[in-house]
Amino acid sequence: MSNLSDIQKKFFINVLLATSFTFSISQSAMTTIYPTLMKHFSVAVSSVQWLTTGFMLVMVLMMPLSPWFLKNVPFKAFLLSLQIIFLFGTLVAITAGNFSLLVIGRLLEGAAVGLLFPSFQSVILSITPEEKRLTQMGLVGLVMGSALAVGPIVSGVILEIFDWQAVFSFFLLILIILFLLSLKFIKNVMPHEPYHFDVISSISLMGLVMLLYALQTMTTKITISLLFIFFVGLLLFGYFVQRQFSxxxxxxxxRVLKxxxxRLGMFLTAGSYIALIVTTVLMPIYFQKILGVNALWSGLMMVPAAISLSILNRRSAEVMKRFGLKTTMLIGSAMILIGFFGLLITCQIKLWLLAIIFAALVESGNAFMMMPAVTYANNALEKDLIPHGTALITTVRQIAGVIGVLIISQVLTLVSKPLQVSMKGMLASFAVSAILAAILLILVLRIKNRGANKLL
Structure with a gap:
């Protein structure tokens, strides 16, 4: 493992975070250009959503494989390979003559993102002394949180001036620059500890993809074939879990689950991610369908929440050092609960300012929840288990996001019937979100002060 000087470490982390930021923006940038792509390729909304759904499924499939690559492949070669895969996928998307090629380009991007997201967090945790991990993970939270919010804004601005290919060209240009910087500043910082690649485990991982696909598709319909995919996926994934222990x-x-x-840190991370992703799904619907604003304004109304999340992510480490982990996470979970409860009791007033404030409160609460929980969970592990712990947390977080959106979407749809979206549906969705936030607060109360302080 390379010993980096402070200057080398600074450039190393900045290039790694910039790559992760660019990858993360690409994850959320597609929603803004959906209407343009539907018109250009003459496809329905159910088809165009595969640009995000397919991306997410491949991403989740790749995440559990990241520990093997980190231990078996020199990190510099690994990162450069991911950048090349992403660049190739982006190039395929830019030159796509039909919708199928565009989807293939997105799948390649999703594979690169799925391998990078757990890996870059593992690397930063591994090269950072425990006493400085809070600050570094606050920076990671800033990158991840702000990138998800910035994505739709970036693609929206580009689309106002250029055509849809320019959105992908933007990522292409940035990644070429980052690739060149990686050649100079990225070093092999992870220990080379090769171990056997279990092919049977990698095949049985398809069960997780089948499960997530079935769960996502069930939001619009439930068929015998979908139920078959769900139960086969459940069996395969169950076998994968059993095999990892044997x-x-x-x-x-x-073994990290023992x-x-x-375990508690992992569940807290998953719960806070559900709150974040549910807010980003529900609020644009509320702004457009209930308040009657257009898509551009609904996006702009989410900017204050993104800004507050970004600012507070940088402050979370300071708050934790001053008040301790449990108190910090109590503040975060309380903010999330108050935010959802505020949306529940004020959404009928139809005042956009109140909606913006309470949505910002929910997202701001995540600054004091998600990355502190990740740090707490991984600090409880031996150093050689951190890549496995991070991969598991990242995978569980994505699964939790899918399940959270599934629950809220079903509540919104069922209560709103026969209308597409009604005030009753929104009230029910905010009520369920508030209940989930209350459960999150109860979980935080289970953190033992003495144990938490030991791990920071």
């Missing part, structure tokens, strides 16, 4: 060199070491502090 073989000597697991693809994803699930650590109570890690």
């Amino acid at each position: 073989i000597k060199e697991p693809l994803l070491d699930l 650590n109570a502090a890690f």
